[in-house]
Amino acid sequence: MNIGIVGLGLIGGSIGLDLRALGYQVFGVSRRNQTCQKAIALGAVDEASLELSLLSIADLIFICTPISIIIPTLEQLIPFISPSAILTDVGSVKKPIVEGVSQIWPNFVGGHPMAGKAESGIEVAQLGLFRDRPYVLTPTENTPLESVEKVEAIVSLLQSQVYFCNPYEHDRAVAWISHLPVMASASLISACMSETHPTVVKLAQELASSGFRDTSRVGGGNPELGRMMAQYNRLEVLRSLYSFREEINRFIEDIEQENWQIIEEKLSSTEQSRKLFLQE
Structure with missing residues (x-):
């Protein structure tokens, strides 16, 4: 089976590294010739090109582009590929992609690898x-x-x-554990930057350690990816943000009313609930 990859960034490059290590022939397409050359040098692909026609011999093609161009990329691919070719993607939103693609190419399986790094690009692709x-x-x-x-x-x-899972269930689930954290984390950073006392801002920046690093990491990530999460999963992101706002308001009310015991009980509950979401 020949493997095609459109988009030779972190995810596409990492898929290529793994599958080539297993003996598959991997062919990659990127918008930049420099990326193509790096992908070949790193061993992520056997061949790379700026032209989608390279993938005419591919049996399975991973579309690893930004969400906004997955469907346009697929439409551009169609003239070059076999009717039996299987297409899949790696987008973090599924419902609009699966619905859009099903009208164009029925031999499509929506996909979303839940892995990544803070950095992006072929240079950080990882076996x-x-x-x-x-x-x-x-x-x-x-x-x-x-x-x-x-x-x-x-x-x-x-x-x-x-x-x-079905695309709707996917998008609703990832809104809670992926998309909401990006928006909440970004809000934390913005709130910190709203401090008007310059000495306090400088001191906070100097004292920031693991707690701030952990809670701010995803809010300081790829802006384009965060925007596309909000744009393409709008209703589910809004649903999660409304709920988050209600929880923040409850904390505000409890602190205003000095309900210290209630706050401790709530934090005790969240301490236990967190374990349900993490395999540690």
């Missing part, structure tokens, strides 16, 4: 990036079963933990 990380597949009742099985087999080779 084993997906090991023991969730990789979600979102087929619908119209997705060919054989295509689902083939994509599952390939992503399992990445040593991922494969999960299946």
Whole structure:
């Protein structure tokens, strides 16, 4: 099986590294010739090009572009690929992508590897990036079963933990544990920068340590990715933000009313609840 990858950044490059290490022929396409050359030098692909026609021999193609150009990229691919080619993506929002693609290419399996780094680009691609990380597949009742099985087999080779759900369930779930944290973390950074006393701002910046680093990390990440989360998963992000705002308001009310025991009980509850979301 020949593997194609459109978008040779962190995710696309890491997929290429893993599959080439397993003996697959991997062909990559990027918008920049410099990225193509780096991908070849790093061993992420066997061949790379600026032209989508390179992927005419690919049996399975990963579209690893930003969410906003997944569907346009697929439309541009169609003239070059076999009718039997299987397409999948790695976008962090699934419902609008799966609905849009199903009208164009039925042999498509939505996908979302839940792995990454703060940095981006082919330079930080990593062998084993997906090991023991969730990789979600979102087929619908119209997705060919054989295509689902083939994509599952390939992503399992990445040593991922494969999960299946429908696109709507995916988007609602990731709004809570991925998209809301980005917005909440960004709000934390903005709130800190609203301090008007310059000495206090400087002192806070000098004293910031692991607590601030942990809670601010995703808010200081890729701005384009954060914007696309909000844009393409708008309703679910809003739903989670409304709920988050209500929880913040409850904390404000309890502090205003000096309900210290209630605050401690709430923090005791969240201490326990956090363990349900993390495999530690």
